[in-house]
Amino acid sequence: MKRLLSIELQKIWQNRSSKILVILYFAVLSFIALIASIEIEIGPIKLYFADMGIFNFPYIWHFNTYIAAFFKIFLAVVIVSMMANEYSYGTLKQNLIDGMSKKEFILSKFYTILFFAFISTAFVFSMSLLLGYSFSAFNEIGIVFSDLSYLVAYFIKLTAFFTFCLFLGLLIxxxxxxxxxLFVWFIGENISYGILGRFVFNDFDTAYQIKRFYPLEAMNNLIVEPWTRLKAVKTLSSQIGEEITKQYNVTFTNVLIVIGWTLIFLFLSYYIVKKRDL
Incomplete structure (x- = not known):
């Protein structure tokens, strides 16, 4: 594993564009901390995001993983480019000539995906601890380390998304x-949902029970939006007569669906390499 991962990381680091994207990705993740300095003015009233409780433990695990997941596209470009470069520079054939099996080739890519997902998760964990202890009103150990399931979900989400990108990079x-x-696939999932809800079942609730098994939708459902979980939002909703009953926890069913898609995309990637004339 170490040897295969080392080979892939050297390829990425020797590519100037990939290196810049990786550095930019972690730099952008760091900007989450700047949210604390955002100020909203409503007449004479000034509100700071940090005062709204977004950096309180354990809510911060939910908020930071949700926000950080939006920036995964930076590493997605690296993963896709990594595969495109294998064909452009002929390194795939050279690796096979040098004795690497097709199975080892796919595993080397998957180990790289796991590495990036782990490093990203560790980065978000460290940043969340720092922000939490700086701004949170609750610092008891039991509270601080509750809801860490969002970090597990974040790791699984990144791994699944990058494996999907690996498959697309090999396919195209x-x-x-x-x-x-990838963008067309996202649009296709939503169009399919609309067709099922409008013309097939005439019921969008039933259509959604199918959509939740789509790969991108399943990944998205791992960590749902955290905004309506804020006390201020709930208070405002109750004042206008709306009760929020949304479920925010990471569910075992969604985890299984996403892991299932990860294995499917990994198998399909291996199948392409195994069957295609390289």
Missing amino acids: RKSAFALGF
Whole structure:
């Protein structure tokens, strides 16, 4: 594992564009801390985001993992480019000539995905601890380390998304087209949901029970939006007669669905390499 991971990391680090994207990704993640300095003015009233409780333990685990997940596209470009470069520079053939099996080739890519997902999760964990202890009103150990399931969900979400990007990179070979197809897939999931809800079942609730098994939707459902969980939002909703009954926890069913898609995309990636004339 160490040897295969080392080979892939050297390829990425020797590529100037990939190196810049990786550095930029972690730099952008750091900007989450700047949310604490955002100020909202409503007449004479000044509100700071940090005072709204978004950095309170254990809510911060939910908020930070949800926000950080939006920036995964930076590493997605690296993963897709990593595969496109294998074909462009002929390194895939050279690796196979040098004795690497096709199985080891796919595993090397998957180990890289796990590495990036783990490093990203560890980064968000460290940053959340720092922000939490700086701004949280609750610092008891039992409270601080509750709700860490969001970090597990974040790791699984990144792993699944990057494995999907690996599959697209192998399938299409061109990074720009692979990323374009990713966007088309996202649009296709929503169009399919609309067709099922409007014309097939005439019921969007039933249609959603199918949509929740779609890969991108399943990944998205691992960590739901945290905004309506804020006390201020709940208070405002109750004042206008609306009760929020949303479930925010990470569910075992969603985890299984996403892990299932991860294994499917990993198998399909291996199948492409095994069957395609390289």
